[in-house]
Amino acid sequence: MANFNNSIDKVLVSEGGYVNDPNDRGGETKFGISKRAYPHIDIKNLTTDEAKAIYKQDYWDSIKGDEINSDLVAYEIFDTAVNMGSRTASKLAQVIIGSHPDGIIGVQSLAKLNEINEELFLVKYKLAKIARYAYLVKIRPENKKFLFGWINRVLGA
Template sequence: MTYFDECFESVIGHEGGYVNNPKDPGGETKYGISKRAYPSLDIKNLTLAEAKAIYRRDYWDRARCDELPRGVAFDVFDGAVNSGISQSIRWLQRSVGVADDGKVGPLTLAAVKSTDPKVIQARYNGQRLDFMTRLSTWDAFSRGWARRIAANLQRVGG
């Protein structure tokens, strides 16, 4: 089992089956894949294998998670699934003190390599939680989001 597979199993545990919550700006969602992000997909009939392929291609690979320390890769991946790839990368970049352009490049990777992963994770999850408390949907989703971040903090480094 690859580290991506392990992370996918953890992240999918936070995501559910099919929902169409009117309070969710993503609209129709299954396995964390939203109609808003993927308007041409048949969300209701999306398979877990299809979701995993999307997660790998559009989240894990785009964030270059294979090049990040293990725990940091998990947090960036989970944040990307939950709040979008660009936002997640911006949290990472702010956590290591580089310009937050939403793209992982050589400067971001160098800064990550020169920063203690546990420090990155603490900063990252702090920024993530602060961001979420400012969202208009915080009242509707706060309990689940806070529990998700708390679970991530409990696995720091892994």
């Protein structure tokens, strides 16, 4: 089974430290935790351990990361959940594996995720993420400034 600790450090590196970009719809953000999503949290003083606890409960557990066999598959879906939301990350995975894309990883989706060819899934999933980012730029041109970074994140650059 996949291990949260194998994924969280990579996510925290991708998310970076404190940012308050006026073009970021999430607003004030630290370790990828946004004021918009967590208005009750003091973002500027958020600790790494607090961020890890949020990511475990609200993202990793929502994608059933502990029940996915492959660390690589779990990481990819988890990283996408952090960046796009758990429902979107789950829907993209469900489309790739041929499950009904309801945005909730359940028993059927888990079974398919645990049987799929890991390499093929990862290639298709990364392409789906890039297509989603292109769509986000199309519907909100202000997102263009983030596109290069998003694509680098997908490619692991």
